[in-house]
Amino acid sequence: RSSNPGALILRTSWIYSPFGTNFVKTMLRLATERPQLRVVDDQVGNPTSALDLADAILMIAPRVGRKDSTGAILHVAGTGSASWYGLARQVFAASKLIGGPWADVVPISTSGYPTPTPRPANSRLDTSAFTARFGQALPDWRTGVEETVRRLITGAT
Numbered sequence: 001r002s003s004n005p006g007a008l009i010l011r012t013s014w015i016y017s018p019f020g021t022n023f024v025k026t027m028l029r030l031a032t033e034r035p036q037l038r039v040v041d042d043q044v045g046n047p048t049s050a051l052d053l054a055d056a057i058l059m060i061a062p063r064v065g066r067k068d069s070t071g072a073i074l075h076v077a078g079t080g081s082a083s084w085y086g087l088a089r090q091v092f093a094a095s096k097l098i099g100g101p102w103a104d105v106v107p108i109s110t111s112g113y114p115t116p117t118p119r120p121a122n123s124r125l126d127t128s129a130f131t132a133r134f135g136q137a138l139p140d141w142r143t144g145v146e147e148t149v150r151r152l153i154t155g156a157t
Contacts (some may be wrong), residue, residue, distance in 0.1 A: 006070040010057070012077050013123055014043075017050035018143070018151040023084070027091045028152060031101035041085035041107035045123040046077035049144025073082050074133065075125035078141030083129035087145070094146045
């Protein structure tokens with residue numbers, strides 16, 4: 001930002017999609033390997049569909065460089081929040097509805113799933129400045145999960 005003070009910087013979180021490696025794909029894979037999964041329930045964030053994020057970037061791209069869309073750091077993420085446990089439950093609910101893999105999910109605390117890098121308990125992002133500036137918010141994260149799971153289970157791209 002110091003080398004380009006007029007840059008528009010978008011921050012996001014908890015990205016998932018039908019592509020690459022991510023939490024949604026991992027949950028579906030693990031459900032084929034075991035009937036029950038233990039998932040952290042005391043960390044919350046904004047699950048964000050990469051597809052919805054790409055749509056938002058394409059929507060604002062023509063405005064980048066204009067006076068009203070420069071020199072800002074904005075949060076853009078899925079609407080609403082969830083814990084990893086809540087996200088996993090939504091993944092399996094969506095998958096089960098269309099005949100895909102699912103597992104029982106047991107909530108655990110962060111201390112029950114130690115990681116090399118500590119994770120914040122609250123990584124929710126306030127996206128109100130993005131919405132105010134561009135007049136659009138990303139859809140509810142559950143909608144993106146359902147679409148991502150549908151694509152993964154049906155093989156649609």
